Every structure is written in structure tokens, then in C-alpha cells.
Amino acid sequence: MVTIRQALLSVGGEDDSSISPIVAALLDLGFDVDAEVGGAFRLLNAEQAAGLTVRQQLALKAAIQAVASTVPPASTVPPPDPSSGAAGGTDVMATIRARACYSSKYAAHLVVEPPNYLPYKEAATVVGLHHVATFAHGRHGEWTLGQQMQIAVHCPDADRRVLVDSTVVRINPIQDVAILEVQCKLVPPVLDCGVSAGDKYYVHGQSTQAQADATSISHGMVAATELDVHSHIRGDIVAGAGDSGGGCFSVDTGKLVAMVVGSDTRTNKAILVPSAVICSILSDLSATLGAAGAAT
Structure with missing residues (x-):
């Protein structure tokens, strides 16, 4: 298979x-x-x-486009073991069990x-090498940019979540998303931006507080993908209390398709940020951040 370096060298003139x-x-x-x-590189x-200069950015874009067009994007999540009964997606619950251990x-x-x-x-969800997303309503709406707090994340060199320092770097109350930045390197999921109505997903949330470390697992189906005024879509079941901030992972691919931010009490549907x-x-x-760095 092609490496990132080889993809860059394949661009004309590089x-x-x-x-x-x-x-x-x-x-x-x-x-x-x-x-x-x-x-992660394809996305x-x-x-x-x-x-990077403009020319270097164009070269990087060309390399990304080249591998995206010639190699089908592969999920970072291994397919379920056929022996589990989840082959072909015929057993949704078995597939979720197999994928949840990884995600x-x-x-x-x-x-x-x-x-x-x-x-x-x-609940919160890793969305980048140094970034974690969560909801921006309730007490999170009182956060300020630059505010520091601890968050429990699964660092690559640890076998369970550990508390690390984080900084609030973005608060978007309209879309109900807050972004925290950590200094340690995280293992991010592949973000799938092509969610469709009818797609099945499962959630790593905190609706059950009894576990010392693990999240609670629930599942549902994307009910509507037309964005509302807050850029939200809907899931077919009400989110549990404590699930806001939890990632929604595709049952079929294991990729991150959305994040729960609440429930629509009028329609009894989950509110999701795609x-x-x-x-x-x-x-x-x-x-x-790039503009701020250039200004200094």
C-alpha cells in the first residue's frame, strides 16, 4: 500500500x-x-x-485527492468477527458489541x-489528535475561551482513561458544540461526513453513571438529515440523560457520524450534530489559530 510520503512524491514536480x-x-x-x-489522511x-506556502498546500491537497480517488477509504475499525454472528450486518447487536470494544x-x-x-x-468525544468535543449548553455555556479543566481521555500509552489538562478553545452555542484542546496526542476516529437517513448508529454516552470508567451504550437510527436552524439532525430515539456529548458511531463502518447534544421533546427524537x-x-x-500565529 501507498505511504503518505509516497503519495506526496507522486505529485508532479515534487x-x-x-x-x-x-x-x-x-x-x-x-x-x-x-x-x-x-x-485520517484522506479526511x-x-x-x-x-x-505551508500556497504551493505546498496545493501539493498536499493533490496528494490527499489522489489517494482518496484511487483507494477506497477504509474504516480504522476492523470488521466484526464472522464467528460473532455479525457478518453482513445481520445481527446489529453483535456488531455493536464487536465495534464498541474498539471505539x-x-x-x-x-x-x-x-x-x-x-x-x-x-460525555465527550475525541474528534482530533488533540481535540475533544462536547455539548455547549447548560453549565458548559458558562465556559470561557482559555478556561482550563481536566478531562478523562484514553491516551495511546494507557490501558484506560486518564485525567489530563485541557483548555476550552471553541464554544459554539448555536450548534451546541464546545471544543477542548489537550497537549497529549490522542487516537482520533475517522469522521464520516456522509450520514444518510436510515443509517444505524450506537452511542458512547454517560446515561448510566454506575460504571467506574466505561460508557453506557445505546443505539438508534438516523431519522432525518435535513439540517435545522442549529445545523442539527435527528435520531429516531430519545437520548438518555447524560448522553449529550456522546459520539454516534456507524454500525456498518465504525466511523463517527455525529454527536448527541440533547432530545427534541416535541417529537421524542435525539438531537445530533453531524x-x-x-x-x-x-x-x-x-x-x-493559523491566522493568529501569522499575525504574531
């Missing part, structure tokens, strides 16, 4: 010298340029690679310790 700044920028983003091209927005590393949580009440957890909206927020964040 050589080892000309791609070295691109390689450095990709290394800063956490990519192994000598590893096989994966879904990369070239503008996320900081410090649990993309789930995160915040610990809330209110005075005179028992502590509880709020991954395409999250990708747009991350791109805007990257562009803002």
Missing part, C-alpha cells in the same frame, strides 16, 4: 526536498509519513497543516463534583 516542509507539518499533526495511508483538511477509546468524560451532591460524569458540522468547526478553529 521531490524529497520540496516535500520536506509538508512532511514536517504532518509530523506536527501526529502523522507517521512512512506509514500506510489511512482514513485531512490541508489547511490544518500550519506554516470505546474515542469516548471521553468530564467529572462534575457539585456541592452537596454526588459526583457525576458528562460530523460534517464538527469538521467545519475544527477547520475554522485551525484557520483562526
Whole structure:
């Protein structure tokens, strides 16, 4: 299979010298340029690679487009074991069980310790190498940019979630999305921006608080994909209390298709932020940080 470095060298007019700044920028983003091209590279927005000239950005875009058009995007989630009875998607629950063990590393949580009440957890979802998304309503609406807090994430070198420091870098109350940034490198899921009505998904949420570490699992189906005024879509079942901030993963592919942000009490449907909206927020964040860096 093609490596990222080979994909860059395949672009007309590029050589080892000309791609070295691109390689450095990709290394800063956490990519192994000598590893096989994966879904994360195919979904990369070239503008996320900081410090590149226009020509270098065009070369990176050309490499991304080349591998996206010649190699079918592969999920980072292995297919379910046929022996589990989930082959062909005939057993949804078995498929979810098989996939949830893998996708649990993309789930995160915040610990809330209110005075005179028992502590509880709020769901969050890894969406980038250094970024975690959660909801922006309720107490999260009182957060301020630059505010620091601890969040429990599954770091690659740990066998369970650990508390790390994070910083609030984006709050979008209209779309109900807040983005936290951590310094440690995370393992992000592949974000699928092509969700369709009828797609089945499962959620890593916090509607059950009894577990010490694991998330609660629920499942549903995308009911409507037409965006409302808040850029939200709908799932067919009401989200559980504590599921806001939980990632919705495709039963078929294991990719992140949306994030739960609440329930529509009028229609008894889950309110979901599609991954395409999250990708747009991350791109805007990257562009803002890039502009700020250039200004200094």
C-alpha cells in the first residue's frame, strides 16, 4: 500500500526536498509519513497543516485527492468477527458489541463534583489528535475561551482513561458544540461526513453513571438529515440523560457520524450534530489559530 510520503512524491514536480516542509507539518499533526495511508489522511483538511506556502498546500491537497480517488477509504475499525454472528450486518447487536470494544477509546468524560451532591460524569468525544468535543449548553455555556479543566481521555500509552489538562478553545452555542484542546496526542476516529437517513448508529454516552470508567451504550437510527436552524439532525430515539456529548458511531463502518447534544421533546427524537458540522468547526478553529500565529 501507498505511504503518505509516497503519495506526496507522486505529485508532479515534487521531490524529497520540496516535500520536506509538508512532511514536517504532518509530523506536527501526529502523522507517521512512512506509514500506510489511512482514513485520517484522506479526511485531512490541508489547511490544518500550519506554516505551508500556497504551493505546498496545493501539493498536499493533490496528494490527499489522489489517494482518496484511487483507494477506497477504509474504516480504522476492523470488521466484526464472522464467528460473532455479525457478518453482513445481520445481527446489529453483535456488531455493536464487536465495534464498541474498539471505539470505546474515542469516548471521553468530564467529572462534575457539585456541592452537596454526588459526583457525576458528562460525555465527550475525541474528534482530533488533540481535540475533544462536547455539548455547549447548560453549565458548559458558562465556559470561557482559555478556561482550563481536566478531562478523562484514553491516551495511546494507557490501558484506560486518564485525567489530563485541557483548555476550552471553541464554544459554539448555536450548534451546541464546545471544543477542548489537550497537549497529549490522542487516537482520533475517522469522521464520516456522509450520514444518510436510515443509517444505524450506537452511542458512547454517560446515561448510566454506575460504571467506574466505561460508557453506557445505546443505539438508534438516523431519522432525518435535513439540517435545522442549529445545523442539527435527528435520531429516531430519545437520548438518555447524560448522553449529550456522546459520539454516534456507524454500525456498518465504525466511523463517527455525529454527536448527541440533547432530545427534541416535541417529537421524542435525539438531537445530533453531524460530523460534517464538527469538521467545519475544527477547520475554522485551525484557520483562526493559523491566522493568529501569522499575525504574531
